[in-house]
Amino acid sequence: MLNDTSLMSGTSACPGCPENIAMRMLSMALGKDVALVVIAGCSSVTQGLAPKNAYGYASLNIAFAAGPPAASGMWRAYKRRNRDVTVVVWAGDGGTSDIGFASLSGAAERNEDFIYLCVDNEAYMNTGGHRSGSTPHGALTPTTPEGKSGNKKEIPFIMIDHNIPYVATASVGYPHDFIDKVREAKTIRGFKYVHVLTPDPYGWLFDPSRTAEVAKLAVQTCYWPLFKWKDGRIEVSPESLHCLKKETRRPLKDFLSIQGRFKKIDEKGIEDLERYIDELWERISLNLKR
Amino acid sequence: MRKVMSANEAVANAVKLARVGVVGIYPITPQTTVIEKLAEMKAEGEIDADIVRVESEHAAMGVTLGAGAAGVRSFTATGSQGLLYMHEMVWWASGSRVPLVMMVGTRAVGAPWNIWNENTDFMSERDSGWIMAFASNPQEAFDLVLQGFRISEDERVFLPMMVGMDGFILTHMKTNVYLPSQEEVDAFLPPRRQPYVIDPEAPIGMGNIFPPVEYMKLRHSIHSAIQSAESVIKEIGKDYEKISPFNNYRTLNVKYRMEDADYALVLMGAWAGDAMEAIDELREKGINIGMLRIRYLRPWAESEIKELENVKGILVMDRATSLGRGGPLYLEVKATVRNQVKGVVTGLGGVLLNKEDFKRIILKFLKEAKEERSDGVEWYYPAEVEKVELRNPKDVE
Numbered sequence: 001m002l003n004d005t006s007l008m009s010g011t012s013a014c015p016g017c018p019e020n021i022a023m024r025m026l027s028m029a030l031g032k033d034v035a036l037v038v039i040a041g042c043s044s045v046t047q048g049l050a051p052k053n054a055y056g057y058a059s060l061n062i063a064f065a066a067g068p069p070a071a072s073g074m075w076r077a078y079k080r081r082n083r084d085v086t087v088v089v090w091a092g093d094g095g096t097s098d099i100g101f102a103s104l105s106g107a108a109e110r111n112e113d114f115i116y117l118c119v120d121n122e123a124y125m126n127t128g129g130h131r132s133g134s135t136p137h138g139a140l141t142p143t144t145p146e147g148k149s150g151n152k153k154e155i156p157f158i159m160i161d162h163n164i165p166y167v168a169t170a171s172v173g174y175p176h177d178f179i180d181k182v183r184e185a186k187t188i189r190g191f192k193y194v195h196v197l198t199p200d201p202y203g204w205l206f207d208p209s210r211t212a213e214v215a216k217l218a219v220q221t222c223y224w225p226l227f228k229w230k231d232g233r234i235e236v237s238p239e240s241l242h243c244l245k246k247e248t249r250r251p252l253k254d255f256l257s258i259q260g261r262f263k264k265i266d267e268k269g270i271e272d273l274e275r276y277i278d279e280l281w282e283r284i285s286l287n288l289k290r
Numbered sequence: 291m292r293k294v295m296s297a298n299e300a301v302a303n304a305v306k307l308a309r310v311g312v313v314g315i316y317p318i319t320p321q322t323t324v325i326e327k328l329a330e331m332k333a334e335g336e337i338d339a340d341i342v343r344v345e346s347e348h349a350a351m352g353v354t355l356g357a358g359a360a361g362v363r364s365f366t367a368t369g370s371q372g373l374l375y376m377h378e379m380v381w382w383a384s385g386s387r388v389p390l391v392m393m394v395g396t397r398a399v400g401a402p403w404n405i406w407n408e409n410t411d412f413m414s415e416r417d418s419g420w421i422m423a424f425a426s427n428p429q430e431a432f433d434l435v436l437q438g439f440r441i442s443e444d445e446r447v448f449l450p451m452m453v454g455m456d457g458f459i460l461t462h463m464k465t466n467v468y469l470p471s472q473e474e475v476d477a478f479l480p481p482r483r484q485p486y487v488i489d490p491e492a493p494i495g496m497g498n499i500f501p502p503v504e505y506m507k508l509r510h511s512i513h514s515a516i517q518s519a520e521s522v523i524k525e526i527g528k529d530y531e532k533i534s535p536f537n538n539y540r541t542l543n544v545k546y547r548m549e550d551a552d553y554a555l556v557l558m559g560a561w562a563g564d565a566m567e568a569i570d571e572l573r574e575k576g577i578n579i580g581m582l583r584i585r586y587l588r589p590w591a592e593s594e595i596k597e598l599e600n601v602k603g604i605l606v607m608d609r610a611t612s613l614g615r616g617g618p619l620y621l622e623v624k625a626t627v628r629n630q631v632k633g634v635v636t637g638l639g640g641v642l643l644n645k646e647d648f649k650r651i652i653l654k655f656l657k658e659a660k661e662e663r664s665d666g667v668e669w670y671y672p673a674e675v676e677k678v679e680l681r682n683p684k685d686v687e
């Protein structure tokens with residue numbers, strides 16, 4: 001059943017907003033009986049102005065680094081009150097990979113029983129698109145006008161190294177895959193980490209009508225892998241299976257050229273990115289479920 | 291039941307008797323024995339609370355606030371660097387109007403490192419919209435934490451409450467503490483009430499953006515809730531007499547020999563004991579001085595403080611600083627009364643004062659008061675410190 005309860009009209013997001021797309025898919029996956037913890041980021045604004053709220057879910061907005069701790073307190077409170085509620089932390093990539101990383105890691109180590117959802121638009125979009133630990137090599141941002149030097153932090157792998165029960169990656173370009181993974185996460189006790197790529201027209205500089213297309217290209221060019229990690233093994237999603245072999249990957253330039261943020265990248269920069277992708281897939285191959 | 295215990299142990303007992311459901315813990319000296327005791331109680335099956343061993347104080351308040359917002363009574367404890375690290379969440383808790391209680395074992399803040407007592411950490415939260423009490427003995431530590439849950443959960447208040455206590459001097463001080471029975475506490479402390487619960491049953495969104503005027507009204511409502519807490523605290527203090535032999539909670543602050551006093555000493559915390567001894571001895575020499583011990587920094591019981599206008603001179607002692615300005619308590623008193631007020635900043639970073647120091651401070655103040663120059667702030671060092679050369683960070687070997 002694809003019911004959609006999380007997002008009502010009145011959101012103040014930009015046209016083509018990938019976070020709102022992810023929010024709708026989240027409720028298609030989870031239905032009702034959800035409590036959201038929303039940390040600082042675009043989503044704390046796009047809910048609209050209080051006392052109204054465009055999110056249909058019970059939600060607690062909270063300071064940047066406090067998402068996982070608040071969720072830790074909440075799921076325990078629901079359990080004590082015999083309420084069956086799925087607690088979801090909704091966090092941007094900056095809130096996840098940088099300022100909130102210690103609290104994410106702490107809650108994962110304690111194996112707290114909630115879903116942590118990272119919506120990754122690869123920049124601090126709410127403050128104006130500044131670079132975060134999740135911004136890729138070569139990308140232009142207001143704080144890296146020369147292009148960021150250094151790769152994206154690989155948070156899904158770092159979370160795998162926490163030995164939590166479930167880690168999954170997704171892309172808003174592939175709704176069924178994303179929804180399935182969130183649904184699966186809901187059935188598992190303990191800490192679930194889901195990382196969804198949410199290409200942002202305003203940070204990545206593409207036309208807002210093309211959000212889903214860019215989200216697909218990221219997967220097709222193997223820049224962004226779709227997989228899940230469960231029972232100690234990685235399972236690559238069908239959409240990404242072609243990436244396991246270098247020859248079958250779609251050229252990276254198809255992904256880079258559709259966006260303005262890579263316009264200053266040179267051949268060397270592209271090679272660096274390609275090497276990053278090779279290494280990413282080598283790492284995935286080593287942990288494959290066979 | 292009466293039992294010899296430290297203030298920290300008394301706090302743990304109050305948490306147990308209040309049937310707290312979730313406790314967020316992160317260790318910092320001198321708070322550690324509170325959380326160790328709670329963990330031990332949990333291990334022994336004496337309490338069934340969720341003890342969440344988080345990775346920072348920011349997270350400790352996150353857990354405590356999250357549990358509270360989702361409908362369960364919650365508690366945490368910290369101090370010093372921990373309270374400073376938590377600062378963002380301290381504001382988030384009051385802004386969210388989620389009732390909860392926090393114990394603060396006070397300690398100096400760095401740089402440089404210093405683990406000894408000072409109240410600047412506690413004082414630096416005075417603008418954060420919390421109810422703020424400060425204990426002066428283990429019994430009061432117990433009473434205030436227990437009462438704290440009821441005050442915080444009162445619909446006229448609905449604010450978090452912190453209870454401060456002097457690090458080591460009080461947190462580790464052992465005396466006889468009277469503990470009411472579980473049945474008595476259950477009768478005193480009704481089931482949790484709170485302004486809202488985050489629950490899918492009635493989905494609401496809390497904490498999204500408030501436009502300017504609406505935001506200001508929210509702040510205003512916290513301001514007036516703190517003020518209306520004054521009568522709530524007195525009412526609850528009186529009701530506490532049903533389960534406790536102590537009847538000194540009918541006022542927020544505590545007077546000592548003030549009936550016929552010509553001069554008043556104002557301070558808060560555990561050093562009130564030494565101050566009272568000094569006052570007794572000075573009284574024998576015909577010096578009419580009394581003391582007002584501040585037990586609640588917020589609400590600031592203006593009418594109780596204003597009574598000080600009847601004395602000839604006021605001396606305020608701070609174990610804290612607003613650097614460059616004096617002591618926070620001094621500034622508060624000065625803003626409340628018309629009289630001349632002298633401030634003394636001392637006891638920082640664990641500097642200990644004895645009865646003789648109090649007598650010296652008071653006698654000097656009396657001399658100045660008689661000459662009508664008992665104004666301004668003095669930094670006082672104990673008698674054995676002969677020469678005060680100010681230290682700089684590079685004065686190291």
Ligand SMILES: Cc1ncc(C[n+]2csc(CCOP(=O)(O)OP(=O)(O)O)c2C)c(N)n1
Nearest residue numbers: 040041042064092093094095123124125126
């Ligand atoms: C402690 C703190 N520092 C800085 C900010 C300012 N701030 C608010 S949102 C934001 C960016 C969030 O970026 P991200 O987590 O990637 O989410 P997005 O906005 O992209 O959804 C920043 C830096 C803040 N709210 N709190």
Ligand code: SF4
Nearest residue numbers: 013014017042125200
């Ligand atoms: S900046 Fe990006 S994430 Fe933020 S509201 Fe606009 S489209 Fe959505």
